[in-house]
Amino acid sequence: MRPRIVLFGDSITEQSFRSGGWGASLADTYSRKADVLVRGYGGYNTRWALFLLHHIFPLDSSIKAPAATTVFFGANDAALQGRNNERQHVPVEEYKDNLQKIVQHLKKASPTMLVVLITPPPVDEEGRMEFARSQYGEKAMTQPERTNEMAGVYARQCVELAKELGVCSIDIWSKMQETEGWQKKFLSDGLHLTPEGNAVVHQEVVKVFSEAWLSAAEMPYDFPHHSKIVPQDPGKVFQQKCW
Amino acid sequence: MRPRIVLFGDSITEQSFRSGGWGASLADTYSRKADVLVRGYGGYNTRWALFLLHHIFPLDSSIKAPAATTVFFGANDAALQGRNNERQHVPVEEYKDNLQKIVQHLKKASPTMLVVLITPPPVDEEGRMEFARSQYGEKAMTQPERTNEMAGVYARQCVELAKELGVCSIDIWSKMQETEGWQKKFLSDGLHLTPEGNAVVHQEVVKVFSEAWLSAAEMPYDFPHHSKIVPQDPGKVFQQKCW
Numbered sequence: 001m002r003p004r005i006v007l008f009g010d011s012i013t014e015q016s017f018r019s020g021g022w023g024a025s026l027a028d029t030y031s032r033k034a035d036v037l038v039r040g041y042g043g044y045n046t047r048w049a050l051f052l053l054h055h056i057f058p059l060d061s062s063i064k065a066p067a068a069t070t071v072f073f074g075a076n077d078a079a080l081q082g083r084n085n086e087r088q089h090v091p092v093e094e095y096k097d098n099l100q101k102i103v104q105h106l107k108k109a110s111p112t113m114l115v116v117l118i119t120p121p122p123v124d125e126e127g128r129m130e131f132a133r134s135q136y137g138e139k140a141m142t143q144p145e146r147t148n149e150m151a152g153v154y155a156r157q158c159v160e161l162a163k164e165l166g167v168c169s170i171d172i173w174s175k176m177q178e179t180e181g182w183q184k185k186f187l188s189d190g191l192h193l194t195p196e197g198n199a200v201v202h203q204e205v206v207k208v209f210s211e212a213w214l215s216a217a218e219m220p221y222d223f224p225h226h227s228k229i230v231p232q233d234p235g236k237v238f239q240q241k242c243w
Numbered sequence: 244m245r246p247r248i249v250l251f252g253d254s255i256t257e258q259s260f261r262s263g264g265w266g267a268s269l270a271d272t273y274s275r276k277a278d279v280l281v282r283g284y285g286g287y288n289t290r291w292a293l294f295l296l297h298h299i300f301p302l303d304s305s306i307k308a309p310a311a312t313t314v315f316f317g318a319n320d321a322a323l324q325g326r327n328n329e330r331q332h333v334p335v336e337e338y339k340d341n342l343q344k345i346v347q348h349l350k351k352a353s354p355t356m357l358v359v360l361i362t363p364p365p366v367d368e369e370g371r372m373e374f375a376r377s378q379y380g381e382k383a384m385t386q387p388e389r390t391n392e393m394a395g396v397y398a399r400q401c402v403e404l405a406k407e408l409g410v411c412s413i414d415i416w417s418k419m420q421e422t423e424g425w426q427k428k429f430l431s432d433g434l435h436l437t438p439e440g441n442a443v444v445h446q447e448v449v450k451v452f453s454e455a456w457l458s459a460a461e462m463p464y465d466f467p468h469h470s471k472i473v474p475q476d477p478g479k480v481f482q483q484k485c486w
Contacts, residue, residue, distance in 0.1 A: 001306070017271040019438070024267035027281065028260040037278050038270065043469025051481040052466055062305065063244065087474045195262070223295055226286025231330045238294040 001064060002222060003034040003214075008049070008056065008102075009072030012121065012193060012201075014040030020195030022202040029206055033219040034067065045076040045090045046098035053102060057109045065110035068214055070205060071102055074120035074154040075146075075191060083145040084132075096157045103165050114212050116205065117162045117169040119155035121197070122176050123148040124183035127190025146191065168212060170204045244307060245465060246277040246457075251292070251299065251345075252315030255364065255436060255444075257283030263438030265445040272449055276462040277310065288319040288333045289341035296345060300352045308353035311457055313448060314345055317363035318389070318434060321397045326388040327375075339400040346408050357455050359448065360405045360412040362398035364440070365419050366391040367426035370433025389434065411455060413447045 007013045007023050016023030017038055027036035039056050041049070057065065077090035090098065099117060106115050125144040132140035155173035162169030176182045176197065183190070186197030193201065209215065224237045250256045250266050259266030260281055270279035282299050284292070300308065320333035333341070342360060349358050368387040375383035398416035405412030419425045419440065426433075429440030436444065452458065467480045 014274060015271075017267045017274065019263045019267070021267065021271075024260045024264065024270065025262070027267065027270075028258075028264075031257060031260065031281060031283070035278075035280050038274060040274070041466060041469065048469065048472055048477055051478065055466070088469075223284060223298070226284065226291065226331075229291055234291055235294065 003067035003219075004064075005030065005034050005036045005209075005214075006039055006056070006066040006069045007036065007072070008039045008069055009118070010040065010044050010076055011042035012040070012075060013038060013070070013072050014042045015192065016040060016198070016201075020198050022193070022198040022205065025198070025202040026205060029202075029216050030219075032222045033216055034214075037066075043076060043088065044073070045079075045088050046073045046095050046102070047077075047090050049073055050098055050101060053105050057106060059105075059109055065113055068114035068116065068209060068212075069106055070116045070118055071099065071106075072118040073099070074158060075123075075151070078120055078123075078151045078154040079146055080144075080150060083143060085145045092153055092157055095154055096161050099158060099161050100165065103161075103167055114209065114214055115167040116208050117158050117167060118201070118205075119158040119169070119171050119173045120151045121187070121191070121193065122173050122182060123151045124187050124190040127183060127187055129190075131189035131191075168208045170201075170208055172201060172204065175204060176200060246310035246462075247307075248273065248277050248279045248452075248457075249282055249299070249309040249312045250279065250315070251282045251312055252361070253283065253287050253319055254285035255283070255318060256281060256313070256315050257285045258435065259283060259441070259444075263441050265436070265441040265448065268441070268445040269448060272445075272459050273462075275465045276459055277457075280309075286319060286331065287316070288322075288331050289316045289338050289345070290320075290333050292316055293341055293344060296348050300349060302348075302352055308356055311357035311359065311452060311455075312349055313359045313361055314342065314349075315361040316342070317397045317401060318366075318394070321363055321366075321394045322389055323387075323393060326386060327384045328388045335396055335400055338397055339404050342401060342404050343408065346404075346410055357452065357457055358410040359451050360401050360410060361444070361448075362401040362412070362414050362416045363394045364430070364434070364436065365416050365425060366394045367430045367433040370426060370430055372433075374432040374434075411451050413444075413451055415444060415447065418447060419443060 023038050076088040077095040079085035079088040081089050103115055106113050123146045128144045159169050159171050176186050188194045228237050266281050319331040320338040322328035322331040324332050346358055349356050366389045371387045402412050402414050419429050431437045471480050
């Protein structure tokens with residue numbers, strides 16, 4: 001069974017196999033080398049994600065644990081109290097604590113698992129308001145339910161925790177804001193990703209994986225490239241261990 | 244472990260997780276319901292695919308066999324003798340025989356597996372010549388290495404075999420040619436698929452899967468939709484069997 005890469009997260013992970021999505025691109029990058037499985041749950045925060053942990057990453061399974069897992073939560077945890085999506089809000093201290101529980105569980109499932117924490121992306125408050133108006137018209141909220149500043153507070157806690165636990169992290173909140181016009185370039189509705197935004201996540205995940213030990217370029221093909229097959233004796237190359 | 248859908252085929256399967264690819268779209272369609280795994284091998288014909296069968300679909304595995312498998316070969320088998328890609332050529336009788344061996348193996352791995360044979364796509368000979376010139380300049384072949392007529396011969400054998408064995412098939416060769424301008428609309432280099440061509444394959448696979456018993460719409464979510472979670476008692480819904 002080939003190595004498995006699990007993408008665990010909220011809607012930004014769930015939607016990652018749409019056209020131009022970072023999950024699909026990752027599956028393409030690791031084609032013939034590792035399987036990419038999506039475990040994305042739209043609307044979920046870290047508090048609710050804890051209920052899924054034992055099902056998605058069982059500790060008593062006969063099946064080998066994933067080689068790598070991305071943990072991409074926080075966009076919903078950071079929803080503001082007293083606003084439209086307050087049911088999703090999780091206080092930042094609990095967010096950090098929940099992330100720690102997730103990492104500890106994954107490391108218990110497999111001490112060698114490559115765990116990569118991804119911070120919530122930045123928020124374009126204007127984009128969120130426009131989206132709300134397009135959905136709810138005049139009934140739309142007049143104040144954003146998420147702010148970029150608050151997403152940044154969660155992002156910093158995520159990065160800090162990764163350092164404390166010695167796992168990798170991707171500060172996508174900061175990374176995206178390095179590019180001028182990130183608000184519309186990378187975000188489709190102020191929160192979810194455009195194809196360009198997906199490309200940034202894909203690129204960063206590949207970078208972190210490669211800097212660790214999961215470099216697609218250095219992993220062997222599962223079977224020989226077709227150019228290595230000798231038509232007169234096709235079976236020969238399949239008996240060899242190195243192609 | 245959730246149901247698995249394996250995509251077994253040549254480059255048209257291997258490339259199916261690129262932007263707009265039919266494999267990625269299928270993974271999105273079955274999100275939270277089934278895992279889609281790509282087993283695509285660029286350049287392979289059915290003769291060479293036989294060497295992979297026992298590795299990809301082991302008969303003695305403790306892991307449950309896939310719920311469904313698409314078998315999408317023929318584009319390379321149909322490469323003409325005496326032309327540039329003749330090393331990939333497999334006579335049509337052998338192509339049919341190899342496909343039969345593949346189906347029989349899959350049914351041995353799991354009698355309930357939903358097996359869907361997909362014919363080679365049509366060939367735009369002009370597109371192939373243009374592609375060859377862009378790659379090899381003046382050294383390019385002056386005659387196409389594949390013809391649409393020959394791809395059609397293989398497509399008919401594929402459909403006929405599916406009927407004989409009582410498995411599903413998708414005649415993508417015929418389906419695509421129903422649309423005017425299919426040559427450039429669906430094919431990027433006369434053989435491989437554009438995003439629009441990928442959308443046709445995705446649509447046809449979803450249709451056949453749904454008409455059998457693998458309808459994404461009728462399959463349950465793996466875990467509750469976030470709207471079903473009661474913030475004051477989030478654990479409750481996870482204890483219930485129906486969401």
